[in-house]
Amino acid sequence: MGLDEFRKKFFALRGQNKVQVKKHAWRDHPKRNFTEIEILNIVRGIGQIRPNVAATALPGSFVFHAKDDDDADCEIVVLIEEVAISGHPQGASEWIIICSAYRQDKV
Numbered sequence: 001m002g003l004d005e006f007r008k009k010f011f012a013l014r015g016q017n018k019v020q021v022k023k024h025a026w027r028d029h030p031k032r033n034f035t036e037i038e039i040l041n042i043v044r045g046i047g048q049i050r051p052n053v054a055a056t057a058l059p060g061s062f063v064f065h066a067k068d069d070d071d072a073d074c075e076i077v078v079l080i081e082e083v084a085i086s087g088h089p090q091g092a093s094e095w096i097i098i099c100s101a102y103r104q105d106k107v
Contacts, residue, residue, distance in 0.1 A: 020097050043096070060078050076100075
């Protein structure tokens, strides 16, 4: 999926509140001082979507660049995936999946 198509889907799904945070994004890295709610609030705020060009990037992932409440730069790695939902008429629906979150240390 290209950047333009990803942006379009990202903002549409975000507007529908279809966002899931993997526990790896906040629980596996307590030194980053994120909570699940804080990550959700950052993703719901103002930011830019860019390609994920990291050497260890997940295929199909992008990075949401934003600021936290303390004005520190944050990078949130996001995917758009089909998620199976029991009882859903179509069986699955696209969701934003937050894989990891990074916060730049303030100097």
